[in-house]
Amino acid sequence: MTSPRALQGVKVLDLSRVLAGPWCGQLLADLGADVVKVERPGAGDDTRSWGPPWLKDANGEATRDAAYYFCANRNKRSVTIDMATPDGQALVRRLAMEADVVLENFKVGGLVQYGLDQASLLKMKPSLVYCSITGFGQTGPYAQRAGYDFLIQGMGGLMSVTGRAEGEEGAGPQKVGVALTDILTGLYATVGVLAALAHRDRTGEGQHIDLALLDVQVACLANQTANYLIGGTVPRRMGNAHPNIVPYQDFPTADGDMILAVGNDGQFAKFCEVAGKPGWASDERYATNAARVKHRAELVVLLRQATVMRTTHDWIVALEAAGVPCGPINRLDEVFADPQVVARGLRIDLPHAVAGTVPGVANPIRLSASPVAYDRGPPVLGEHTADVLEQWLGIGA
Numbered sequence: 001m002t003s004p005r006a007l008q009g010v011k012v013l014d015l016s017r018v019l020a021g022p023w024c025g026q027l028l029a030d031l032g033a034d035v036v037k038v039e040r041p042g043a044g045d046d047t048r049s050w051g052p053p054w055l056k057d058a059n060g061e062a063t064r065d066a067a068y069y070f071c072a073n074r075n076k077r078s079v080t081i082d083m084a085t086p087d088g089q090a091l092v093r094r095l096a097m098e099a100d101v102v103l104e105n106f107k108v109g110g111l112v113q114y115g116l117d118q119a120s121l122l123k124m125k126p127s128l129v130y131c132s133i134t135g136f137g138q139t140g141p142y143a144q145r146a147g148y149d150f151l152i153q154g155m156g157g158l159m160s161v162t163g164r165a166e167g168e169e170g171a172g173p174q175k176v177g178v179a180l181t182d183i184l185t186g187l188y189a190t191v192g193v194l195a196a197l198a199h200r201d202r203t204g205e206g207q208h209i210d211l212a213l214l215d216v217q218v219a220c221l222a223n224q225t226a227n228y229l230i231g232g233t234v235p236r237r238m239g240n241a242h243p244n245i246v247p248y249q250d251f252p253t254a255d256g257d258m259i260l261a262v263g264n265d266g267q268f269a270k271f272c273e274v275a276g277k278p279g280w281a282s283d284e285r286y287a288t289n290a291a292r293v294k295h296r297a298e299l300v301v302l303l304r305q306a307t308v309m310r311t312t313h314d315w316i317v318a319l320e321a322a323g324v325p326c327g328p329i330n331r332l333d334e335v336f337a338d339p340q341v342v343a344r345g346l347r348i349d350l351p352h353a354v355a356g357t358v359p360g361v362a363n364p365i366r367l368s369a370s371p372v373a374y375d376r377g378p379p380v381l382g383e384h385t386a387d388v389l390e391q392w393l394g395i396g397a
Contacts, residue, residue: 005032023186156217
């Protein structure tokens with residue numbers, strides 16, 4: 001017997017594109033919601049054209065869909081509607097009236113001309129949950145600006161604490177290697193939608209969710225903002241080092257590099273034993289984390305002199321046996337070959353109407369009673385237009 005899905009029966013109209021909104025839509029779909037993605041006829045979501053690489057069809061020929069699109073659109077159904085036309089706008093409004101949730105990431109006020117803004121739709125359906133994702137939010141002096149992940153990583157402070165330290169070779173602000181602000185915004189959007197659905201189920205009242213990439217980025221600086229707000233010192237770039245913990249960074253080995261993540265004084269003492277330097281753990285300069293932070297520069301030099309004496313593999317075997325957190329710095333091919341990643345089934349293969357199957361990454365949420373399921377791969381543009389219009393609106397061929 002198939003287990004019920006957590007969001008079974010919830011209908012989501014996804015008007016968003018690129019990453020933050022679609023990431024939220026995909027997560028809701030993974031949890032069982034019926035997510036209908038509205039796309040532009042002939043073009044679709046912007047990311048369909050963000051190649052190479054391109055998905056190949058069953059004959060090995062490149063399709064019109066870029067790999068980027070496939071990271072955030074599984075389990076959805078694609079409907080093509082021209083929202084620039086009155087008929088298209090009326091059709092989307094009818095779909096919205098059947099939905100529990102509407103997701104959109106148009107510029108502030110961009111949907112007013114179509115009668116698809118939150119005020120218009122909530123007036124028509126007061127129980128609707130309407131989630132807007134923008135760069136800077138619905139209010140404030142920057143509300144009308146376009147916002148992109150890279151821009152927000154810079155404005156929101158993330159790049160100021162990412163990159164090699166000042167004075168080191170290659171120093172300078174650096175963005176994270178994935179559009180992390182978009183991803184985090186998609187996750188916050190999902191939490192907001194679930195909270196709003198819980199509120200609606202109790203009261204019958206829908207609401208508008210106003211999510212800004214800048215807000216999310218500032219909120220997610222976590223300990224760095226706490227260090228600044230409480231300590232009064234502006235955090236600086238430290239490469240792979242940690243502002244509050246030592247040693248907690250990368251170290252060279254005889255054949256590469258490894259991560260050493262010592263979280264407490266006991267783990268440091270165990271590392272010293274494995275390294276053949278037990279005296280470090282009793283040295284007043286290094287015995288406590290506070291002391292190690294104070295004497296970071298000299299200790300890191302000593303540690304680097306020790307870690308280059310063994311291979312990465314030898315260090316990991318010895319330190320894991322001693323209970324000291326450590327690990328390699330894997331490329332993506334090594335990630336997907338890692339025994340733990342394989343055991344957890346993080347690579348999945350989904351059906352696709354053109355390619356046969358398409359690879360993807362599993363949802364990391366493991367629910368015991370209402371598990372995530374993968375009903376369909378990312379859709380071909382407009383693949384489900386007829387089905388959705390018939391099922392949601394009763395419009396036949």
